[in-house]
Amino acid sequence: IIFSAAFQLLFSSLFYFRFPSPEAMTDSAPPSKRPKPKDGEAADDQPQVSSPLNPANAIVNVPFAQFHQVEEKLDQYDFMVQHLRGTPYITPLRGNYPVQHDIPPVVYNHFLFAEDAHLAFTSAGPHRYLHFNPHTTTVGIVTCGGLCPGLNDVIRSIAVFSTEVYRVKRVIGFKFGYRGLCNEGLSTALDLTPDVVKDIHRVGGSFLGSSRGWNTDDYASEILENLRALGVNILFCIGGDGTMRGAQRLFLETQKTGADIAIIGIPKTIDNDLAFVARTFGFETASEAAVRALKAAEAEARSALNGVGVVKLMGRHSGFVACQAAVSFGGAHIVLIPENSIPLATIMELLDARLKKEPYCVVVVAEGFGQDLCAAEGTDASGNKKLGDIGVFLKKEIEKHMKTRYEEYTVKYIDPSYMIRSCVANSGDAAFCVQLAAHGVHEGIFGSTGCLMGQWHSSFTAVPIKLCVSKRKYVNLQGTVWRAVREQCAKLDTDFDEETKPDVPTVGALTRE
Secondary structure, eight states: OHHHHHHHHHHHHHHHHHSOOTTTOTTTSOGGGSOOOOTTSOOOSSOEEEOSSOGGGOEEEOOOOSEEEOOOOOOGGGGOOEEOSOOOEEOOOOSSOOOGGGSOOEESOOSTTOTTTTOEEEEOOOOSEESSOGGGOEEEEEEOSSOOTTHHHHHHHHHHIIIIISOOSEEEEESSGGGGGSTTTGGGOEEOOHHHHTTGGGSSSOTTOOOSOOOHHHHHHHHHHHHHHHTOOEEEEEESHHHHHHHHHHHHHHHHHTOOOEEEEEEBOTTOOBTTOSOOBTHHHHHHHHHHHHHHHHHHHHTSTTEEEEEEEOOSSOOHHHHHHHHHHOOOSEEEOTTSOOOHHHHHHHHHHHHHHSSEEEEEEETTTTTTTSOOOSBOTTSOBOOOOHHHHHHHHHHHHHHHHOSSOEEEEEOOHHHHHTOOOOHHHHHHHHHHHHHHHHHHHHTEESEEEEEETTEEEEEEHHHHTTSBEEEOTTSHHHHHHHHHHOOTTOOOOTTTOOOOOTTOOOOOO
């Protein structure tokens, strides 16, 4: 006993000196325990460090994460997944299947001493006891919104996994988005047997078709009646944030009416901007395809004196695709994303600085950047604000600028958006789609509802749809992704001569050094 007590005391002392308390670590201490800022210092909830990029604004946040979500105070209740009442059936799964209650929750914030380190997602996976009897269960699938690589992989995987693993009674596919669940489109529904879907993952697009609009706020009761009439027990809604909002409305309708129907979301967005989900399917394939466009732009630019290649990529609100493609490509010189507004004059100065070093430049711009420069009016069928074409606008502005400064030049513009949307998923995304679908089927038959399948810290999670659609995910301008872009496009420690120093924004698009 004495030896054990001495050992514990020694271990505690070593741990104390190796890892000081949160109060001793000012940068990691919670806001309430940090020293109050002096006059002129920035007061922020995150620790502060000095930035060598902009002496005028020399305070930036420590890079806690690759993305940023504007969040109010969260508690564990926000992460709780709803379940249909009762689990009277035993799973038909055989073999060494770890079941869900054997898998620990997935911690939300893995940083040491974080205030919300106690919050955790529910792990997704197979369960020992089920709410639905698989042999009498009917599964429904619908895809909504824009096209995305991997849609057919998810459709096929849900249908095959439900049929071959759980032996469900029937799988129904609803055509052309939520329209196919309404009276007007219900007649187009079809059975998705393994033979029907066996090869659909080899082509792009959506086997079930897709559409925008058909707001479930207006059709929720009608859709629910049709699902009941067809005996659908689990509905899989595959789509982005708009689709997930529609799925949440259907979930609320099932709660209101007491319908014994599980609503499961499979998040799809090329932009990768869905909150509380680290990755959505299609993003990896889109970034890979975008790199091919950047290579083409570089080839055009390098083949001419003072050549400029402009590539517009997806990214309505978040610039993840532009950042990922730029870092993977390694040859972009100016990267423009919606999170980081830069004056047009600054872009032209950066362009001149780049052309002074080498007579070509590659510019990457996300579609949502610069909407203050080329704003459009109205909304699309999904209620999203229409975007001005920043790619065409930027090309024209660069041409105007080049005409006044260079005798010889060329500006080439590439917009690969529709080619990227229709791609077949690459191997990484295809495998990810299969896993998302499988976890969705596990959770749906268990009786989880009002949730979507996500990935967090490389683990698969069940996340309340309400939580995911409550905010949007953005590129963190002090995080690892944007830092990688800056390190690719500029040498951060470069000391410019005052005469040649460009007006570089704090975390803006930078000339490649």
